[in-house]
Amino acid sequence: MTTPRNDSQIKVITGNAAAAIGAKLARPDVVAAYPITPQTEVIEQLSLFHATGELDCELITVEGENSAMNSVMAASLAGGRVFTASSSWGLVFMYDAVLAVAGARAPVVMVNVNRETPGIIAVSCGQQDMISTRDSGWIFTIAENCQEVLDQVLMAYRLAEDYDIQLPVMVHYDGFYVSYLSEVVDIPSQESVDQFLSILKTQPERTKLVPGQKLGCGSHGILGGYLELRHKHVSAMERSKAKFDQIDQEFMDQFGRSYGGQVEEYCMEDAEVVLVGSGSMCGTIKSVIDEKREAGIKVGLLKLRMYRPFPSERIIESLKGRKAVGVVDRSLNFGFKGGPIYTEIKAFETQMGGAKLVSFIDGIANTDITKANVANMIDMTCDLAAGKDVPEVTWVSYPEANEGV
């Protein structure tokens, strides 16, 4: 039925523009917008599309992020397709509503442009905002480059609004390194996107808040109903893993691009040593892997595209039997020595057939994950594979920390 189409348009655009174009192509009913660096360009683009008539939607220029999330939540529960975007402190300011959206199972789609949070106010890249909101009950996906931002926004609608899922989805991408990155993007046609999303119209209708109908939402579930709702939520998150893999396949059929679903593997067939990463760092890691491969080092990359639910089965399958694995975190896990993603993968260590694990922390507050840093991480993971003594946690750009840990 679906074959790759040749009606797309090649343009050089930023990651933020890719997010806005992705949202526009999904034909949202209601968009709420509030600016914050480095997300602002997303809502500027959407406002411009709205002003020129390219985007036919209700645009709510709210007075704060909290209202952005609250208004799209209500519009979603009323039956609309919605979109919003934020970053860092903005995401934190809407956090009560972020939780409420998840609890209400409202299929909200948003992008979050990763920026340092919380604590010191830093206008810089970092995934701490994602970590600080990870237990909200949302589906989290992470994009590496501008093309993937656009593609993940489209996939997010398929996932969020799937009748078997009905959960909000947040697409994360790195501030500065992706948000402001101008690069070549293949922009699909409106017709092909309509076709890709059309399956959502053939589903049973979800519950909606309609005037005059005897239906309440946001009920106080104090006794048994609460546990039932929570368990259904958790089950839907579990189902979303396989669904994301399936959507990736259908995306391939429609647009000719595939990313591997929950995780993407790069040079993994014979890899003895693996770096696990997410987001923009993966592009840099791939280029360093090519150089290391030329030097005969069997190194590969496992890129997390889905972070919540945690793709543990795919991770175990991919890492099982490798000699050593270095997990790169662009954030901290306060109260733990290792990075957050490292700590979570560590929980499955006994199922990994003896693969040894180490944690690398880098890229926080715009400290650049340079090619030299990546090479260093690969070398240390190779040392671990060779049985040498390697510290469990390394702050790659801050060697002073490593003496104390």
Added chain:
Amino acid sequence: MSEVRFHGRGGQGVVTTSKILANAFGRIGQFGASFPMFGFERRGAPVTAFGRFSDKPVREKTQIYNPDVIVVLDPSQKSSEAVFNGLLPGGMMLLNDSEPTTDISHDNLVKIGVIDANKIALEEIGLPIPNTVIAGAFAKLTGMIDIGPVTQALDDYFQGSKLSANMVCAKRGFDEVNIIDL
């Protein structure tokens, strides 16, 4: 792949220069990737941007420490050490300056292009924003790309009379840049 580092200040169009060039490479079937680094967004603050131009997809998402080309939009930074940091042998520099020649020298620098981009911009668009003049001059200095795709790329960033005026800027940048071999 060529790596280019842009130095300027907020309001000079540093980011737009890097975007226009990435866009131009995209238009000839090649790959360009550029991004800026800055703190709070405001006029006058130092801005650095990075551009990678290649015939293969650009995957690196990291700042540029060993540029092949440095582009200086803000003449007050022309002697700054930070500008020359990590410049590779055979390196080139494009400088926006009202002085047609320059005494700048660096071990790895083989070619300098100097152009009074502010003056041209003032004449053509009435504002001292040098970005499109610099984009044109970049094509001439480096020879990495023709002026055609550079002027076509402007279409994505300007409209109407501003577009035509900036196209003149880019062409004048290409034609009038003073290239000095060292």
Added chain:
Amino acid sequence: MSEKKKGKLSPVIDYKKHEDPFSKGVAFCPGCGLELLIRFIPQVMGNDIVMTGTPSCSAPVLLGQNNQSWHSLSYFGTLMTGAAANATGLVRYYNRAGIDNTVVCFNGDGTAADIGFGNMSGAAERNEPFIYICYDNEGYMNTGIQKSGTTPYGASTTTTPVAKGSRGKNLRRMNLALKMAMSKIPYAATATLSDLGDLAKKLLKAKEMKKNGFCFLHVFAPCPTGWGYDPAMTVEVCRRAVKTNYFPLWEAENGKIRMTKTVNKPKPVEHYMEPIKKFKHLDDNDRAILQEDVDYELCMLGGLSILEKECVLPEAAD
């Protein structure tokens, strides 16, 4: 009223054109002002309104406890921080989808004057076409009687207690309705439960005016539990609030303020305070401060209501 009309029913009955969507014996305290109001609104405006509400005294009844809500309205229970933004999202989608709607954003003073003020102000600035009703019981009653922005001077609450070195709230109350009337919205009004005909007219006017944008109703709704008065006195407390000008009744259409009830020879505010325990500790000096506040607000209203007639603009420069 019934005595005056010689046994005839109050004309307010004529406004109650719709069924009461609430079940009998709901979980409000005896004498609750909120209960009178919440039953009255759909009876006047219709049962096809969509109500939004927040954690508050209204929540146990509106949102339901143990999976049971006590009414048959279409309802969205949400958070205090974003109530007006929720109503915004609903009304924007309904209007886009061509669904007829009357969205009533129903909140206490804690949401309207305090934690949710910012997003209410934002919705007013954007002139979102829904009706915001604040039922004002002058504090956080559901959590156990704490001070809010509309708690009056001198009132004893659990966060402004009467103790050695403290004589209740030492700040004056916020005039929420006046703030909203200044927001250039199509309609803002005050109302209370002693004047139900006035309240009904204002509800219907808001339902009509919301086609032009944001409508705000500030309804004085006393709380016998939190304020310490006889539950049978709720309507009487409202009546005294009006008669003393403690809570004047007015409306503002497109910013033009008009008194809907003028009180000739108002009684001193002491008359209003007398049955209410939260004022019991106050002395003459405190009562004078409260009286001064009441007079000040009345003057401000009076001044604003003649503003348009009297105001002379300075001559423009050439």
